[in-house]
Amino acid sequence: MQSQAQALHATAAEVPLQEGLSCLSTQSWVQDDLKELGVAIGQEVTVRYRQGSVPGTSPESPQRINVIVYSKDQKVAWMFFFDKKVNNQITAIDNAYRLTLDSRGWSASEGNGGIATYQAISRFATNLSKESTSQIVLQSDGSSCAELESR
Numbered sequence: 293m294q295s296q297a298q299a300l301h302a303t304a305a306e307v308p309l310q311e312g313l314s315c316l317s318t319q320s321w322v323q324d325d326l327k328e329l330g331v332a333i334g335q336e337v338t339v340r341y342r343q344g345s346v347p348g349t350s351p352e353s354p355q356r357i358n359v360i361v362y363s364k365d366q367k368v369a370w371m372f373f374f375d376k377k378v379n380n381q382i383t384a385i386d387n388a389y390r391l392t393l394d395s396r397g398w399s400a401s402e403g404n405g406g407i408a409t410y411q412a413i414s415r416f417a418t419n420l421s422k423e424s425t426s427q428i429v430l431q432s433d434g435s436s437c438a439e440l441e442s443r
Contacts, residue, residue: 312374315382317432329363348412381438
């Protein structure tokens with residue numbers, strides 16, 4: 293039986309997290325969101341991620357990578373999305389949610405959708421916050437990027 297650490301390592305190896313963040317970071321709107329968090333290209337950032345659809349949102353996106361990048365004090369974050377295509381190119385999804393932490397957990401705002409979507413993203417971010425973080429050096433490299441996709 294595979295240990296939890298081995299399972300997490302295998303999952304991390306399958307997810308092109310560095311390439312996805314590098315692709316996202318080429319977008320000016322993502323750069324603005326990262327500035328709000330007080331992080332810049334070349335710095336190490338704290339992230340959590342999960343592959344698959346966010347429960348309570350549509351469309352179904354089983355290959356989507358949902359990644360949350362946290363501010364240094366981890367009280368504000370942005371949730372970004374990307375897809376890895378069959379040809380190993382990354383598609384940045386033109387949508388993000390601003391997350392703020394309060395006594396009840398994470399609250400989402402500023403992304404596409406209404407109150408039900410914000411509530412679903414808030415639940416997802418709060419649940420994901422119980423998992424371990426990853427440290428990634430933020431790079432801006434579009435070499436693996438495919439077209440930008442709107443959501």
